[in-house]
Amino acid sequence: MDVGLNNRNTFEDPELQEEFFFARPTGDTKTFKGELYEKGIWDYSVKQALHNGANPDEMVQICMPKEIMQEVRCFVVKGKVITASFYKLGDQVIYKECFEEDILSFAQEMVDEYQVAEAFVLDVCRTDKGLKIVEVNCVNCSGFYHIDVQKLIENLENNFQD
Numbered sequence: 001m002d003v004g005l006n007n008r009n010t011f012e013d014p015e016l017q018e019e020f021f022f023a024r025p026t027g028d029t030k031t032f033k034g035e036l037y038e039k040g041i042w043d044y045s046v047k048q049a050l051h052n053g054a055n056p057d058e059m060v061q062i063c064m065p066k067e068i069m070q071e072v073r074c075f076v077v078k079g080k081v082i083t084a085s086f087y088k089l090g091d092q093v094i095y096k097e098c099f100e101e102d103i104l105s106f107a108q109e110m111v112d113e114y115q116v117a118e119a120f121v122l123d124v125c126r127t128d129k130g131l132k133i134v135e136v137n138c139v140n141c142s143g144f145y146h147i148d149v150q151k152l153i154e155n156l157e158n159n160f161q162d
Contacts, residue, residue, distance in 0.1 A: 009059060009060045009061065009062055010056060010057050010058065010059060010060060011025075011031060011032075011046060011049070011050075011054060011055065011056055011057070011058040011059075011060050012046065012050060012056030012057070013056075014060050014062050015062070016039055016042070016062070018039075018064060019038060019039050020036060020037070020038055020039075020065060021036070021037060021039075021042075021062050021063065021064060021065065022034070022035065022036055022037070022062070022063050022064070022065050022066075023035075023037055023042065023060055023061065023062045024060070024061050025058060025059070025060060025061075026058075026059040026060060026061050027058065027059065029058065031049060031054050031055070031058055032045060032049060034135075036065055066127055067127060067128060068088070068125045068126070068127055068134075069089075069090060069125075069126045069127065069128075070086060070088065070089055070090075070103075070125060070126040071086065071087050071088035071123060071124070071125045071126075071134060072084050072085065072086050072087070072098045072100075072103050072107075072123070072124045072125070073085050073087055073121055073122075073123050073142065073143070073145055073147070074098075074103075074104070074107040074121065074122045074123070074124060075119075075121055075139065075142075075147055075152050076107075076111050076115070076119065076120050076121070076122055077118070077119045077152070077155040077156060077159055078118055078119070078155075078159045079111060079112070079115055080108070080111070080155075081104055081107045081108045081111060081122075082148075082151055082152055082155045083097070083147040083148040083149075083151050083152050084097070084098040084103070084104060084107065084147060085097055085098055085144070085145035085146040085147040086098050086145070086146070087143070087145045095145040095146035096146050097146050097147065097148060102131065103124055103126070103131060106124060106131040107122055107124050110122060110124075110133060116136050117138070118159070118160075119139050119156060119159075119160070120136055120137065120138060120139060121136065121137040121138070121139055121142040122136055123135050123136070123137070139156075
């Protein structure tokens with residue numbers, strides 16, 4: 001099942017064919033956290049959220065879980081990947097600066113193709129099908145993990161001084 005985006009996947013009534021699945025809001029909301037869910041826990045969480053005023057028609061992206069071997073957070077300033085950190089290796093949370101050329105090159109290629117802002121964070125993962133984008137976030141709401149913070153701050157100051 002890779003349902004993705006369609007009219008049936010609303011928060012209140014998504015098309016669920018599997019017991020375990022990954023779900024996240026498609027819009028820029030925090031109605032729920034994008035993560036793996038078990039159907040019973042999902043049903044309970046939805047019921048609670050709707051009781052607290054969540055929009056039942058909010059669109060939801062649903063897909064089968066994918067095996068992720070590595071996850072890396074890349075900080076981008078003015079179109080350039082400045083610094084990056086691993087935050088997950090397999091099932092282990094590990095914070096370690098990333099210097100792997102294939103990951104940094106992939107991230108830069110994605111940034112060259114499309115930039116969502118002058119400064120942002122691009123999370124990349126390694127799967128059995130190659131490197132993929134996990135998500136894009138703003139700089140001010142993202143954990144630094146084990147990036148070169150000084151390098152990031154210098155780039156932000158040099159590019160955004162008044």
